[in-house]
Amino acid sequence: MSLSVEEILRLPGLESLVLRAGARNVHRSVRWSYVAENVGIADWVMGGELVFVTGINHTRDEANLLQLVREGVASGIAGIVILTGDEFIRRIPQSVIHLADVEGLPLIEQPYALKMVIVTHLIGTALVQMTQTKHSRRDILGQLLSGDFPSLEIVRQRARHLDLPLDVPRRLVALRLSGVDTLFREHSPEEAERALQLTRQRLLDHLENWQQGRVDRLPVVVQGDLFVLLLAEVERDELATLAGELRQDLAPLCAFLGLSARADSCAEYPRALLEARQALDVAEGLRPAAGLCDYRELGVLRLLRAIPERTVIDQFMKDTLGALSDAGRKQPYLLVETLDALIQEGGNALRAAQRLGIHRNTLNQRIARIENLSGQSLDDAQFRLNASVALLIWRMSNAPRHQ
Incomplete structure (x- = not known):
């Protein structure tokens, strides 16, 4: 549970803090604050900190400030605050502002007149209060997702108190990081764990930012390795x-x-x-080009997902559609796309031609080629069934499409 950079900038008493760079990532979560007292910060942060740079203990010239920004980006800090005034750091060099903006690192300027003890006290207090609020909000959503709650009416009362809009139809999105096993095979346990936690934080930050401004937004819920979005309105293209x-x-x-x-x-x-x-299980198994699967479109794929050997599915696709592909042609999947249109239109050739934007005679010529190359007739119910399943897999796969 944490506070975002944006929420910190809105805290009463911190109005003199000014965001100078990295505006696109002000949604980042601040785990805690850290005052940089060394030349570098790489060995002193773990990710998610809001780092304060004073210039009191070390000379903070342009080169050093650029170094701190680079180390902050590599370490996954939430943002960096540079204190400016007549005595130490007079101004933030434009090169530092530019680098932070390019890297998407929120960079905040704080006047020395605003005492650090006040800033850290306000942030610390807000972190504790926000932690409690966010914990309660996610606790309610977690109970609803698991179905484990004492009373739906009590849950609704708590939700109203915490400004959670529950009385809205929603579609849920489940996400999970893929490739974690490779990460731990290729790196030491310490390096892999650090990289994993930084990536999980980047994922959470990205999802929170993506939801900014969405209608009736709810917090992202994390359940173990699963990230859950509860979306009031969403289009497939958006996802x-x-x-x-x-x-x-x-x-x-x-x-x-x-x-x-x-x-x-x-x-x-x-x-x-x-x-x-x-x-999500189907998406991870078939790895669709779009990166997502819609439960309403799965159908028989839920059964195919239970087949342990992917090679069996690949061979089925090759046996059914392989003869219709020609890598040597400018449009290698032309006949596959034609067959797909026919299947999608329930065998109605006129609607299939309209879907493809071609003349009916051209479609008839392609149908003849499909039947000749496959050795099958489109009147054969078994071939249509096999083709429907193979095309469903093809649409979900990474197979290239004719543009």
Whole structure:
């Protein structure tokens, strides 16, 4: 539980603090404050700190301030506060502001006239109070997700008191870091654990930031290695974009997403979480290009996920669709996409042609090629069933698409 940089900047009594850089990451959680008394900070922080730089004990020239920003970024601190005044650090060099902004590290200027004892007292007090509030909010959501609560009415009363908007239909998203086993194989336990915790914090910060401004926002809930979003309104494209951002932000680890069907009330959260987790399991197994799976679209994939050997699924796809792909062509998946359109339109050739934006005669020519290359007839119910399943896997896979 923690306070964000943005929330600290809004604390009464700290109005003279000014954000100079890193505005896009003011959502970052501040675990605690730390006053830098050494030349560097890398050996003295663990991630999540708001680091105060005074210049009292050491000469803080431009080179040293740039070093502190770089070390802060590498260590995963929440932000850096530089005290300025006539006696020590007169001003923050523009190069330091530029570097912090490029790296996305919140950089705050504090006048020496604002005493450190006041700042740390206000932040410490707010951290304790906010910790209690956030703990209560996440406790309520955790109870609802597990279905383990004394009374739904009591939960609703607590939620109203803590300003938790529960009476809104929601869809749940489950996320989990992938690649953790590789991390621990390739690094020492100490290095791997540190990298894992920093990545988990980056993931939480990213999710909290992504939710900023969303309608009826609820806190991100962390259950073990699972991160849960409870979203009032969400489009699949939004989540695909989020998954892409996470691939870049969390590398070399990544995170896949599982999306539930709609929960019309908070009493349905346990069911929705189960659906989101099932979708997540499929996403981690099939590793779709979009990075996510929607429970409503899984169907037979939930059965295929139970097959322990992925090679069996790959061979089924090759046997069913392999003859329709031609890597030597400019559009190697043209016939696969044509078959997909036909299946999606229930065999209606006119609607399939419209979906593909081609003439009906062109579609007929492609159908003839599909049947010739596959040795199967589209009138054969068994082939249509096999093709439907193979195409479902294909759409969820990393197979390239014709643009």
